[in-house]
Amino acid sequence: xxxxxxxxxxxxxxxxxxxxxxxxxxxxxxxxxxxxxxxxxxxxxxxxxxxxxxxxxxxxxxxxxxxxxxxxxxxxxxxxxxxxxxxxxxxxxxxxxxxxxxxxxxxxxxxxxxxxxxxxxxxxxxxxxxxxxxxxxxxxxxxxxxxxxxxxxxxxxxxxxxxxxxxxxxxxxxxxxxxxxxxxxxxxxxxxxxxxxxxxxxxxxxxxxxxxxxxxxxxxxxxxxxxxxxxxxxxxxxxxxxxxxxxxxxxxxxxxxxxxxxxxxxxxxxxxxxxxxxxxxxxxxxxxxxx
Numbered sequence: 001x002x003x004x005x006x007x008x009x010x011x012x013x014x015x016x017x018x019x020x021x022x023x024x025x026x027x028x029x030x031x032x033x034x035x036x037x038x039x040x041x042x043x044x045x046x047x048x049x050x051x052x053x054x055x056x057x058x059x060x061x062x063x064x065x066x067x068x069x070x071x072x073x074x075x076x077x078x079x080x081x082x083x084x085x086x087x088x089x090x091x092x093x094x095x096x097x098x099x100x101x102x103x104x105x106x107x108x109x110x111x112x113x114x115x116x117x118x119x120x121x122x123x124x125x126x127x128x129x130x131x132x133x134x135x136x137x138x139x140x141x142x143x144x145x146x147x148x149x150x151x152x153x154x155x156x157x158x159x160x161x162x163x164x165x166x167x168x169x170x171x172x173x174x175x176x177x178x179x180x181x182x183x184x185x186x187x188x189x190x191x192x193x194x195x196x197x198x199x200x201x202x203x204x205x206x207x208x209x210x211x212x213x214x215x216x217x218x219x220x221x222x223x224x225x226x227x228x229x230x231x232x233x234x235x236x237x238x239x240x241x242x243x244x245x246x247x248x249x250x251x252x253x254x255x256x257x258x259x260x261x262x263x264x265x266x267x268x269x270x271x272x273x274x275x276x277x278x279x280x281x282x283x284x285x286x287x288x289x290x291x
Contacts, residue, residue: 007087007088007089009053009054010051010052010053010059010084010087010089011051011052012049012050012051012092012093012096013049013050013051013052014047014048014049015048015049015050015058015061016043017039017040017043019048019050019058020036020039020040020043022056022057022058023039023048023050023058023061024036024039025058026058026059026060026061026079026081027077027079028208029081029082030079030081030082032077032079033207033208033209033210033212033240034077034207034208035206035207035208037184037205037206038184038205038207038287040180040184041177041180041181041184042063042065042077042289044176044180045065045176045177045180045290046063046064046065046066046074047063047064047097047100048061048062048063048077049061049062049063049064049093049096049097049100050062050093051084051089051092051093057081059080059081059083059084059089060079060080060081060084060089060090060092060093061077061078061079061093062075062076062077062078062079062090062093062094062096062097063075063076063077063097063289064097064098064100064101065177065289065290065291066101066105067170067172067173067174067177068172068173068174068276070101070102070104070105071105071106071172071276072105072106072107072108072171072172072275072276072291073097073101073105073106073107073108074107074108074109074289074290074291075094075097075098075107075108075109076109076110076287076288076289076290076291077289078090078093078094078109078115090115090118091118091122094109094119094122095122098122098270104271104274105271106269106270106271106272106274106275106276107124107269107270107271108267108268108269108270108275108291109124109267109268109291110130110242110265110266110267110268110288110291111124111265111266111267111268112265113264113265113266116266116268119268120268122270123270124268124269124270125268125269125270125272126266126267126268127267127268127269127272127275128244128245128246128267129245129264129265129266129267130242130243130244130245130264130265130267130285130288131242131243131245131248131251131262131263131264131265132240132242132261132262132263132265132288133240133241133242133243133251133254133259133261133262133263134210134238134239134240134259134260134261135238135239135240135254135257135258135259135260135261136238136258136260137258138232138235138239138257138258138259139256139257139258140229140232140257141225141229141253141256141257147222147223147226148193148194149191149192149193149194149199149200149223149226150191150192150196151189151190151191151192151226151227151230152189152190152192153187153188153189153190154182154188154189154190154201158190158198158201159178159179159182161190161198162178162182162190162198162201163175163178165198165199165200165201165217165281166178166201166215166217168279168281169215169217169278169279169281169282170276170278170282170291171275171276171277171278172276174286174290177286177290181203181205181215181286182203184205185203185204185205186204186205186206186211187203187204187231187233188201188202188203188204189201189202189203189227189230189231191218191223191227199218199219199223200216200217200218200219200223200224200227200281201215201216201217202214202215202216202217202218202227202228202230202231202284203215203216203231203286204231204232204235205287207240209238210237210238210239210240211232211235211237211238211239211240212240212241212287213228213231213232213239213240213241213284214241214242214284214285214286214287215282215284215285215286216228216241216282216283216284217281217282217283218281218283219281221247221249221250221253224247224250224283224284225250225253225257228241228254228257239259241254241259241284242284242285242287242288243283243284243285244282244283244284244285245267246280247283250283265288267291
């Protein structure tokens, strides 16, 4: 089929939750780890755009999540059906996400190495990296016990403190995302010091292919490692964590625990001079869609 004619058949739309089955088919076609729960969280916290064929099939998508009164936006889940690649659909859905926010908003995304030049042409600059780290067989550590903290299940009374910790870690208030992410989580844990003060938290999210660990906010490598151990527990399947730049020593620890596949991906930003200040406690991001 002629490519130019095929593109004219496509309609770029603001997608809705009714499109979740189509988006699941699209993500599966490219091997991505999205299920209904994950897509429901994305729709609850942001907007999703995509191209639709004349038959109603969703053939591209991108999501934009806004934080803290439009201070920061995160673009993610940019994907195109393999049969429709080469038509510029990825660029179009990314551009409509960019156009949906204020020019003063800082926009971030996590790119593939191959996608980095494309996003540079759209005005993004690389400011750091995110490391996608996966594990097939987790090895529990015998070197992270005896740390003077208490790790306990999250309760609703912890929410305001979790929001505060996350805000210091990411630089923005992500209350709405955290509310939905905690509801989605398989396990939610908080870390308390010897005085009972919450100093960290972590979530595990069940994906279709792996247990996803994040967000993970802690004050140091040792507590991050202990929190990972508690989040994994007796889980026997594949694990994934997206580690924020600046925690390369923590990645080396993870490699000793069986995490053996590390993929480095650029974190790219528009308006980098306005990028919110982070305090170094964000070890694992919530996911590449959320930043």
